Amino acid sequence: MFIQFQEKTSKTLGQQFLQSVWQCGAMFALAVFLGFSINQFRDSRLPLFEDGSMEARLMSPSGERLDITLVEAKKLFLQEAVIIIDARPNDDYEKGHIRDARSLPWHEVDQRFMEVTKDISVDTPIITYCDGETCELSHHLANFLLDLGFTNVRILVNGWTKWQNADLPIKKEDAD
Amino acid sequence: MTKKRNNLPRFFYHGARLILGVIFIYASYDKILHPKAFAEVVYNYQILPDGLINVTAIFLPWLEILMGVFLIVGFWMPGTIIWCNILLVVYIGALCFNLARGLDVNCGCFSTTKGSSISIETILWDAAFLVLSVYLFFVVFGLKFNEGSK
Numbered sequence: 001m002f003i004q005f006q007e008k009t010s011k012t013l014g015q016q017f018l019q020s021v022w023q024c025g026a027m028f029a030l031a032v033f034l035g036f037s038i039n040q041f042r043d044s045r046l047p048l049f050e051d052g053s054m055e056a057r058l059m060s061p062s063g064e065r066l067d068i069t070l071v072e073a074k075k076l077f078l079q080e081a082v083i084i085i086d087a088r089p090n091d092d093y094e095k096g097h098i099r100d101a102r103s104l105p106w107h108e109v110d111q112r113f114m115e116v117t118k119d120i121s122v123d124t125p126i127i128t129y130c131d132g133e134t135c136e137l138s139h140h141l142a143n144f145l146l147d148l149g150f151t152n153v154r155i156l157v158n159g160w161t162k163w164q165n166a167d168l169p170i171k172k173e174d175a176d
Numbered sequence: 177m178t179k180k181r182n183n184l185p186r187f188f189y190h191g192a193r194l195i196l197g198v199i200f201i202y203a204s205y206d207k208i209l210h211p212k213a214f215a216e217v218v219y220n221y222q223i224l225p226d227g228l229i230n231v232t233a234i235f236l237p238w239l240e241i242l243m244g245v246f247l248i249v250g251f252w253m254p255g256t257i258i259w260c261n262i263l264l265v266v267y268i269g270a271l272c273f274n275l276a277r278g279l280d281v282n283c284g285c286f287s288t289t290k291g292s293s294i295s296i297e298t299i300l301w302d303a304a305f306l307v308l309s310v311y312l313f314f315v316v317f318g319l320k321f322n323e324g325s326k
Contacts, residue, residue: 013317016254016317019254019255020254020255020257020258020317021255022255023252023254023255023256023258024255024258024259026252026255027239027242027243027246027252027255027256027259028239030238030242031235031236031238031239031242032235032238034235034238034242035234035235035236035237035238036234036235038238039211039234042211044211044212046211046212046215046230046233046234047230048230048231048234049226049227049230049231050215050226050229050230132281134219134220134222134281136216136220
């Protein structure tokens with residue numbers, strides 16, 4: 001209905017194929033040229049190659065490891081010596097979170113960090129968490145808090161799942 | 177005596193071209209603005225080796241924006257439409273692969289910051305775009321509009 005098969009008169013399919021191959025190559029070259037040229041002149045230039053290992057991703061800009069083990073986190077929690085901050089979206093926090101954890105969704109951090117952190121002194125131990133081994137929200141939040149001047153910030157990687165699996169205290173929506 | 181021309185095929189062709197063009201431009205601009213965040217999205221898919229993650233995050237959004245602009249202005253259509261089909265098939269493959277292995281990652285389809293996880297819905301959206309792209313492929317390669325008698 002919308003299209004009709006017809007023999008091409010101006011160009012054969014072979015010619016069109018060759019044309020599309022060089023166009024694809026030219027577009028790729030143009031995209032590479034634009035991407036790499038503009039990247040060179042950005043303030044926040046992305047390095048071409050980066051250590052993407054989990055260890056490297058858990059380093060603070062000053063080179064300290066930011067991750068904390070579940071055992072250490074549990075100990076601090078039971079001593080009530082730590083503020084735990086949930087970096088996941090608010091909906092996930094509402095469905096369930098580590099007991100006494102505060103919600104500071106990474107995507108609302110600019111609007112909400114003042115209200116969430118106003119009563120926390122800069123040397124108070126803070127643990128951030130989200131869910132999933134690859135979740136970056138807690139990493140971003142930890143680095144943000146370090147930038148704000150908090151000196152004792154750690155990340156519990158895959159925190160929500162680990163905390164539940166260890167049967168540690170949580171608060172769930174249906175428990176209200 | 178003039179025959180009435182059927183403009184419906186032409187309307188569909190230009191409509192599909194413009195829709196896909198806008199989609200690719202919309203999908204690329206946030207990635208261009210936030211390359212670091214996009215590199216993290218690529219990393220989280222856990223498909224590419226580490227050495228290719230930043231390189232991909234640097235050039236891929238520019239390829240998308242070129243495709244978007246070329247689709248809208250109708251420039252280099254054969255090459256553009258081949259890239260559209262390749263990228264959409266790759267995206268759908270990556271989404272299906274990670275959904276099948278239960279990886280809960282940010283889609284990064286249109287935004288590097290919004291926390292929309294991959295889901296069947298995201299795959300269906302991409303599949304719908306692929307339908308448009310395949311349609312354009314058939315139009316551009318050897319299929320002509322039924323424009324009635326010339």
